[in-house]
Every structure is written in structure tokens, then in C-alpha cells.
Amino acid sequence: MSILAERGPARPATPLPAPPRPVRVLRGRRGEVRRPPTRARVVAGRRPAGAPCVAPRRMPVRWPWFAALAVASCLVVTGSVLFAGGAADAPVPERTATVSVEQGDTLAALATRFAPDSEPGAVVARILELNRLDQAVLVPGLPLTVPVADPAVVSAP
Template sequence: MSILAERGQARPATPLPAPLRPVRVLRGRRGEAQRPPTRARVVAGRRPAGAPCAAPRRVPVRWPWLAALAVASCLAVTGLGLFGGGSASAPVPAQTATVSVGQGDTLSSLAARFAPDSDASAVVARIEELNRLDGAALVPGLPLTVPVADPATVPAP
């Protein structure tokens, strides 16, 4: 150490830090072209953050269209119900005949047998009205007045 001291070049006791190297900043994904730092990154559909017109985009009001669509669909369903819901079956026949109730017969089976083209529930209601039935059970052999579409289908008594 004495030799170094004589020449005037003494080493300090602690080493000096190494000079700093510039750090490379990676942007985006690999393979993406490097842009100069002054150029803003443009993404499709978005404005750059520092742009003067970077205000949030207003979403158009859609509720009037939704309300109009709901009203139109309600009107369509109602119209289909009125025009398409009409019964295509024939009305309850005006002619009547007296028949005897068989074993296992019900009012709906009698309605289907004697007025097949008419609405079964309307024919059952007419049978109950003609015979003054109040939901009573049918007894085999009981005579009932039944609306008949074709008198030829009624068996002879």
C-alpha cells in the first residue's frame, strides 16, 4: 500500500458502484413494432387517453324502442288469440233424442257419440240443462234427452 500512496493514487476502502446502464422498456406483446414514445397508441374503437375529446360516449336511450316492441308483441298475441282462438266446431245440435244410459257411459262419452262435430263441453252442458242434472251419477238404464247431430245414429228404443 505504501507504493500506491506515494504515487498519489490511493484506492478507497469501499468499491464504487458500477455505472447505470439504460433499461429497455418493453411495450405490448413480443413482435409488436416499437413506436416512438411521442406517438399515442391507437386501439380500434377507442380514443387515446390524452385526446381532447376523450369524454365518455353516450349510450343512446333504448327504452322507447323496448316499450314499443312490448306493446306490439302484446297486440300481436291478442290478435292471434281473437282471430285464431275461435272454435271451428259446429254449434250444439238443436234436435234431441231420448237415449238410455249404458253401463260405463259418461256425459262426455254420450256427447262424443251423438254430436261428434260439436264442442264436447258445450254438449255436456246442454245435456245437463235438458235433464236438470246437478252432477249426479249416471245410473245404467236412466233415460236422458241428448242433442243429436244425425238422427240416424240414435238406436231404436
């Protein structure tokens, strides 16, 4: 046989409804959302008293635009280099002629007069090489051997 010990009042099978809470009426702040007492009240356009300065607004990051601009500028630079390199001047002519230096002539002027399609710097270097000149000082009446693109140019005054 067993003995049952009573442990306290028995619980009902269905829970009893909780008593209603008293309703707290807010006066003077109708429509305001309830907030914890530690949080400052925020009013549009005003900072709460004692709040630190608001940080400046951060601009959105525009990395895709920056990257596209960098790629476009690289393409422009590369295209201009390729275009300039593709339009290379004609090589220095192999044909030479002996001409007399006139008053006021320079090596660059002679290069552009006798080989107009070639790069003037390369023609000047070739004139210095052909005449074994160390310096670019020209004396009027000095005979010089120059590369010539068209022999008809030499016979013309």
C-alpha cells in the first residue's frame, strides 16, 4: 500500500485569465511613441541638449566611376601613342648630294629642305655622320654631303 503526501493546492486543468492591467493615460504627449527613459527625445530639425556635434554627411563611394575614368584615360593615352607610332616618318634617304651652305642655314633647315618626308633629327644625325662633323657650326660656302629624297630638289635654287 502507498501513502500519498499532499504537496500543496492542486492546479486547475485550464489556466485562469490574468487580471487586466491598469491603463496608464499619457497626458500632454498624445501620439508620441513610448520610449525608454534613457533615450533622448528627438524632434525634427533640433538636436537634443548636450548632444555632441553631428558628423558631416558622408558622400557615397563612387569607385565604379573612378575605375571607368581610369580605364578610359589609359585607353586614350594608349591609342594616341599607337596612332603617333603608326604614322612613322619615312626613313632617312640613302641617296646623297653635295650642297653648299648659304648664309643663315642650319642643319635642321637643310634636313627639312632636302628630306622633307623624313624625321629631321635622324637626317641631321646622318649629315653629321657623313661629313664627320663634331659640332653643328656651319660656315657659309662650306660643302656638305646631305641625304636627298628627290634629286630634282638639289638642282633647283
